[in-house]
Amino acid sequence: MISLSNVTKNYGKNIGLRNFSVTLDSPGIYCLLGRNGAGKTTFLKLIAGHHNASSGKVTVNGNPVDMLHMPEQVHFVASDAEHFNMRIKDLFKTAKELHSQFDIHFATEISQRFKLDLNKKYEQASFGMKVMVNTILGMASNKAVIILDEPVLGFDAITRKNFYDLLQDCNEQKQKVIIVSTHLIDEISRVAEKLLIIDQGELKLYADTTDIDEMAYSVTGPAKVVEQLTQGLHIIGAKKVGGFVSQYIFDKPIEDTDMVMVSPLGLQDFFISLVGEE
Numbered sequence: 164m165i166s167l168s169n170v171t172k173n174y175g176k177n178i179g180l181r182n183f184s185v186t187l188d189s190p191g192i193y194c195l196l197g198r199n200g201a202g203k204t205t206f207l208k209l210i211a212g213h214h215n216a217s218s219g220k221v222t223v224n225g226n227p228v229d230m231l232h233m234p235e236q237v238h239f240v241a242s243d244a245e246h247f248n249m250r251i252k253d254l255f256k257t258a259k260e261l262h263s264q265f266d267i268h269f270a271t272e273i274s275q276r277f278k279l280d281l282n283k284k285y286e287q288a289s290f291g292m293k294v295m296v297n298t299i300l301g302m303a304s305n306k307a308v309i310i311l312d313e314p315v316l317g318f319d320a321i322t323r324k325n326f327y328d329l330l331q332d333c334n335e336q337k338q339k340v341i342i343v344s345t346h347l348i349d350e351i352s353r354v355a356e357k358l359l360i361i362d363q364g365e366l367k368l369y370a371d372t373t374d375i376d377e378m379a380y381s382v383t384g385p386a387k388v389v390e391q392l393t394q395g396l397h398i399i400g401a402k403k404v405g406g407f408v409s410q411y412i413f414d415k416p417i418e419d420t421d422m423v424m425v426s427p428l429g430l431q432d433f434f435i436s437l438v439g440e441e
């Protein structure tokens with residue numbers, strides 16, 4: 164459905180993405196992770212046709228995408244999106260007038276769940292409430308692809324929990340491709356089905372989160388024993404303390420022995436091992 168093939172995006176001397184290829188071919192919740200400046204927003208904007216690639220090809224449903232051919236079926240919610248200063252319920256009505264597929268009932272229902280005052284004007288809403296309105300406009304857009312760039316910025320803990328529940332409901336009811344970029348790794352891991360990690364403009368990892376649950380673990384013990392046990396496996400990081408070592412592995416599980424301790428790596432530790440500096 165979404166494909167980037169050998170895509171490079173330069174901003175003058177700065178590199179946004181470098182020779183990047185990936186295909187997202189089934190509905191579900193995709194979580195996009197990367198350090199600051201890794202290239203997440205660049206990736207999302209290329210899919211939405213807000214940027215032109217410097218080279219390579221971006222397609223959505225087989226159609227080439229660029230700034231002159233923005234894909235109809237993609238709704239991009241920027242973290243800093245702004246809207247006309249009208250009452251929130253009028254924003255929803257306008258969205259319906261402009262896009263007949265906009266699901267105003269779904270938007271109203273979600274707003275009630277978030278306890279949004281629909282009579283409030285957009286500019287009178289707090290930062291978190293504005294982000295919520297932007298998110299609702301995306302989730303109710305009924306487009307095949309919904310992109311949320313840093314949606315939980317400004318949400319309190321309870322609103323974030325409601326937001327993740329909403330993502331899950333929307334995913335179950337509507338079967339969309341939902342791509343969420345975030346820095347709150349452990350929180351999103353509850354709902355994300357696929358994980359994309361971008362590092363310095365390159366795709367570092369694309370995997371099912373269930374695979375990470377099964378294949379990401381640490382092995383701690385005497386250096387020689389650990390090194391022998393993990394020989395040939397994909398080691399993504401290591402820490403040494405005295406004669407002991409902890410190796411972080413992303414590969415098939417190993418047999419447990421009394422000589423070492425094997426523990427699962429949470430998504431956050433997995434991410435840090437993969438893209439963190441030594």
Ligand SMILES: Nc1ncnc2c1ncn2[C@@H]1O[C@H](COP(=O)(O)OP(=O)(O)OP(=O)(O)O)[C@@H](O)[C@H]1O
Pocket residue numbers: 174175177178179197198199200201202203204205206
């Ligand atoms: N308009 C621009 N002009 C010049 N350089 C840019 C521009 N937009 C992005 N970049 C550069 O491209 C690289 C990727 O930026 P991008 O915004 O895609 O990263 P990001 O992963 O979304 O970061 P963050 O998590 O901090 O939002 C960075 O080095 C950034 O400085």
